[in-house]
Amino acid sequence: MNGFEKRRQEKKEAILYAAKELFKQYGYSKVSIAEIAKKASxxxxxxxNFFESKENLKNQLLKKLWEDYYKTIIDIVNGNESIRKKIEKFFYTVVDYSRNYTTNFVVESLRNELKKDEFFVGEQLSSIEEIITSLLEEGKxxxxxxxxxxxxxxxxxxxxFRFYVINNPQAVINYDRNPKLLDAMISLILTALMV
Structure with missing residues (x-):
């Protein structure tokens, strides 16, 4: 990647980051392109030029956030750790995703995408379910x-658990205030699943 392409990619990443932070703080509808531009410098x-519209920016941001989450799940499953550790990490990842990305804008946007035929994460959702299924079957x-x-x-x-955490931002706040609560919750889930 030459210098021009690198600067271009950095600028695009800065825009996505600024949009994520502003949408997270204020919600999608309350943030303007001008505010995103200012935050991204x-x-x-x-x-x-990069995104054509605020709606397209939102869609590309959602796609990037989901792809990052999906990659994290794949990395966990392909790791060299025990099945128990992989399942445990999966639950922590759900909470991390919610902590870092799940905001009203993300939840609402994904719900809206689910209603469309062109939902961009459909294949990956199925893939994650297949991965978790094979992990559970292997553990059995x-x-x-x-x-x-x-x-x-x-x-x-x-x-x-995923639905609860993703749709209940207060849960993540409670886990952040008291990390032992999250550890206990995941321990309870593992106790239910493991021999």
Whole structure:
């Protein structure tokens, strides 16, 4: 990557970061392109050159946030740690995602995308479910995950936790105030799943 391309990429990243922070703080509808430009130290024209519109900026930001989350999950699963540690890290990642990215704008935007046929994370959502399923099945074969509970029930249990954390920003605030609460919550979940 030459110097021009590098500066261009840095500028684009600065815009995405500024948009994420402002949308997180104030919500999508209350933030203007001018405010994003100011926070990113770029011109409004640059934002339009990169993203064409505020809506497209939001969509590209959501896609980037989701891809980062997806990559983190893949990295956890492909790591060399025990199945127990991988599942534990998965739960911490759900909370980290919520802490860093889940804001009213993200939750509402993803809900709106779910209603559309072109939902950009559909394949990755299915992939994550397949990954978690194979992790649970592998754990059952190794005798560290309970065989008395179906994988479908376990996936529903995991989804309840994800839904709770993602749709309840107060939960993350409580976990940040009292990290032992999160550790205890994850320990309780692991106790339910593990032998």
């Amino acid at each position: 770029v011109s409004q024209v640059s934002i339009y 074969k190794e005798g560290i995950i309970k065989n008395t509970i179906t994988t479908e029930v376990m996936l529903n249990f995991i989804d309840m």
